[in-house]
Amino acid sequence: MTQDRTLADAFTLTELEDGLEAIISGAYSNGPSSLSPEAGSPFGGLLAALSVQALRQGLNVSAPLRSLSIQYLAAARYGTPLTLRPQMLRAGRNVTYATVTGAQGERLTHHAAATFGADAPSESDIGILEQAPPGLDTLVSAPGLSGPMAPHFSHSIEYRFEDGPRIFSGRPAQEARERLWMRTRDGAPLDDVRLCYLLDALYPPAWTAMGAPLLMTSVDLRYDILADPTPRTAPDGWAFFEYRLLDHGRGWSVDDAICWGSDGRPLAIARQRRKVL
Numbered sequence: 001m002t003q004d005r006t007l008a009d010a011f012t013l014t015e016l017e018d019g020l021e022a023i024i025s026g027a028y029s030n031g032p033s034s035l036s037p038e039a040g041s042p043f044g045g046l047l048a049a050l051s052v053q054a055l056r057q058g059l060n061v062s063a064p065l066r067s068l069s070i071q072y073l074a075a076a077r078y079g080t081p082l083t084l085r086p087q088m089l090r091a092g093r094n095v096t097y098a099t100v101t102g103a104q105g106e107r108l109t110h111h112a113a114a115t116f117g118a119d120a121p122s123e124s125d126i127g128i129l130e131q132a133p134p135g136l137d138t139l140v141s142a143p144g145l146s147g148p149m150a151p152h153f154s155h156s157i158e159y160r161f162e163d164g165p166r167i168f169s170g171r172p173a174q175e176a177r178e179r180l181w182m183r184t185r186d187g188a189p190l191d192d193v194r195l196c197y198l199l200d201a202l203y204p205p206a207w208t209a210m211g212a213p214l215l216m217t218s219v220d221l222r223y224d225i226l227a228d229p230t231p232r233t234a235p236d237g238w239a240f241f242e243y244r245l246l247d248h249g250r251g252w253s254v255d256d257a258i259c260w261g262s263d264g265r266p267l268a269i270a271r272q273r274r275k276v277l
Contacts, residue, residue, distance in 0.1 A: 007156045007186050010046060011053055011193060019085035020054050026078045027152055034148035041075035043153050044218045044272070045200030049193045051100045051112040054084035056193075063096055063116040065192040068223045070112040075217075080104045094118070119228055133240035133260055134162050136181050149203075149213070157201050158185050166208045176209035176245035178202060183237035190234035192225060195259065198241070199223055199270040205245040205255040206274075216253055216274040225268045233261030251276050 010028060013020040024042045031040020048070055055061055076082055082104055089097040096116040102109040139160040146154075149167060159165075162179040182198050183190065190198075204216055229239065240260045247254040257270040 007184055007188075007197075010156075011049060013050070013053055013057055013084065015057070016083065019083045020058050022050050022082045022084065023080075024076055024078055024082055027155065029078070029152040031152060032149045033152050033154070037078060037152055040151065041217070042078070043151065043200060044070070044072060044221055045197045046153065047072070047076065047102065047110050048112070048200060048221065048223065049197040050082075050084060051102070051110070052114065052193050052196055054100050055086045055098050055114055055116075058084070058086035058100075059088050059098055061096060061098065061116050064119055064228050065114060065196075065225050066095075066117050066119075067115045067225065068112060068196060069114075070110055070221045072110050072218045072220065073108045076102070076109040077104055082109065133181070133262065133264060136160065136235075136238055136262070139181060145202075151203065153201065156185050157198070158183050167203055168211055168213070169208060170211040171208050173209045173245055173248060176205050177242060178205065178208060179240070179242045181238050181240050183234075183239070187237055189231060190229040190237045190239055192228075194237070195225065195229060195239070195268055196223060198239070199257050199259060199268060200272070202241075202243050202257075204253060204274060205243045206248050206253045209245060209248070215277045217277060219273045219275050221270065221272045223268060223270050226266050227261070227268075229261065229267055233263055233265065233267065235262055238262070239267060246271075248276075 013022055026037025028042050028046045029037035029040040030043035082102055084100055084102050086100040099113045101111050143161050144159040145165055160181040164178050184194050243257045245255050253274040255272055259268040261267050
């Protein structure tokens with residue numbers, strides 16, 4: 001498995017005259033670790049995280065991220081400089097709108113639109129889990145993600161499954177879900193960049209309903225950040241996630257992800273549309 005760059009390296013952007021530059025390593029391929037990185041593409045969570053980093057660094061945006069919507073136009077190539085060009089649409093007192101486009105030469109890789117704005121404290125019980133997440137300490141010896149089908153990028157993440165992983169278990173579609181604690185393996189505090197990274201850091205939920213891989217490619221992905229993670233709600237960078245298949249058929253697959261803090265309150269939701277090839 002390729003591990004030639006740390007996660008901090010992967011998030012590092014070099015400033016250019018016309019944008020910011022990233023170099024994507026094969027260590028962040030979504031292809032199986034048993035194959036070369038070129039068997040897959042740079043996974044969408046990394047491009048989402050880089051987009052947020054580019055908006056913050058390039059436009060000096062300091063307000064919390066509230067939403068991010070990405071269209072994946074073409075698979076990025078490893079080792080080729082990726083240029084990210086952020087653009088401010090409107091910098092308001094309460095809400096800021098911005099976009100960023102990724103390209104390698106003349107070839108567009110993705111386009112993202114983001115909304116930023118301050119949050120206010122809330123004690124609302126809307127969306128709170130009926131039962132608190134299983135205690136992290138009870139899953140110390142829980143299975144992680146390993147084996148020949150684990151994607152290359154999984155080396156950067158620590159996984160603790162509640163009851164899994166169930167990849168290629170052939171479960172009924174209504175049971176195609178995975179629940180687990182996750183954090184980046186470097187143990188860094190959970191911020192919006194790492195949250196965007198983790199929200200896409202598992203195999204497609206459709207694979208839980210299948211007995212063998214089915215090739216899919218991400219078309220668009222949307223995040224809504226409901227509450228800013230803190231050391232209290234994401235201790236040592238840990239958060240609880242659920243990935244769930246919503247629809248699969250007629251050439252498309254749609255799935256959701258929800259992230260909760262340790263207190264059972266939702267931190268973020270994601271929805272992803274994939275094209276079945």
